[in-house]
Amino acid sequence: MYKDDFFTYQAQTTPHPLGLEVSHAKGSYIYDQEGKAHLDFVAGVSACGLGHGHPRVIGAIKEQVDKYMHVMVYGEYVQRPAVEFTKLLAAHLPKTLETTYLVNSGTEAMEGAIKLARRHTGRSQIIAANHAYHGNTMGSLSLMGYEERKSAFRPLIPDVRFINFNVEEDLAKITEKTAAVVLETIQGGAGFILPENGYMEKVRKRCDEMGALLIFDEIQPGFGRTGKLFAFEHFNCVPDILVIGKGMASGLPAGAFVASKEMMAQLQHSPKLGHITTFGGNPVIAAASLATLQELTETDLIPQTLEKEKLFRKLLVHPLITEVRGKGLMLAAMLETKEVADYLILEAAKRGLILFWLLFEGRAARISPPLTISMKEIEVGCDLIITILNEYKPDTVN
C-alpha cells in the first residue's frame, strides 16, 4: 500500500530492505497490512523488551501526553517522570552510578560519555575494541572497530586506539594518556561475544592503575535482556560511566549516560552547558522509561530470560547451527555459512518469523525477542527455524 512511496520518499539504508508493511503490533507479534501475524524474534533490534503495546507503558504514555509533552530544554525544569525514572534507576545501580543524563538515542549517549571522560580526565585518548559498535554519529562512529564501515567518513575524531576484546596482552595499550576505555559488555555486532576469563575485571584493574575511566556500552544488553538488569552485573565489574538506550523506553527513542554525581557535575562548568540537548528527558519518553523499569524490577521477567534462553538452546539444535551464542535473550544462532544465515533469515521472513542479521558477523541469525515472549511462542518459532533448515539445499535461492 505504502511501498512505492516508501522507496520514493524515504531514505534507505540498504538497496534491499525487508519492506514488511506494518499495520499494528501487539505482544510478540507484528501484523502486516494483509493481517498476517509475524512472530517477532528481534523486538525492534532489542528495543522492545516488554513486547509491543505493553499496557503499563501505553498507560503511562497516554497519561503523560494528556498532562504535558515538551516544555523546556533538558535540565531546566523539574519534571516528575524524568526525576522518578532517574531516582529508580539509581536505586538499582551501585552508588557510584547515581546521576543520569537523559538523551535521545544510544549514539548520543555515547557522545556524551566520551565528552564527559575527556572533560573529567583532561586526557583525549579513547580506547575501543575491534569489531565494536557504539553508534553512528561521528564520535561513536570513530569508536567502531570495523574500518570498512567507517573509512568513507574519515576524518573522524582523533586519538582513538583499538584493542582486541578478550585479549589480555592488549591491555598494556591502556596508559596514562588514556581518558577512557569503551567496551560493550557483550559485543553485539561482532557476534554476541561474552567477556571471558575475568576479562572485565582485568580491564577495570588496568584502568584504575592508569587513571583511565571505564565506560560500558549497555545499550543492547541493558534493561534485563541478559538475565540481569544490566549485563555488567554478571562480570563483577562496575564501570565509571554506564551508557544505556534501546530497551529503556520500550520502543520510544531514548538513551542515557550514568556516572557519579561529582563527575557529572563537571558538565555544568568550564564550559557551562558542557552537553546540551533539547529533547533529552522528554516527559513522555521518561514516563515510558519509568513504566518499563518498574515492570522489569517488579516482576520476574528478568530471571525468566534465563529459563527462556535454556529453551532456545534446547530447541535450536541442527547440523547447520554450529553454536548458539550470547546470554539470556540476546542470542545469535551461528550458521555454518553466511549463505545459510541469509537463507534462514529471508525464508523465515516469508513464513512469518522475524529474524535479523548482526552488523559484522554474516553467519549469525539474531534472536533477541521481547522478554515477555511465552514458552509456547519460543517453541513455535524454533520449530519453524528447524523446518526451514531441514529444507535447505546449498543452491536454494530465496
Ligand SMILES: Cc1ncc(COP(=O)(O)O)c(C=O)c1O
Ligand atoms: C551496543 C550498541 N551501542 C550503540 C548503539 C547505538 O544506539 P542508537 O541506534 O540508539 O543510536 C547500538 C544500537 O544498535 C548498540 O547496539
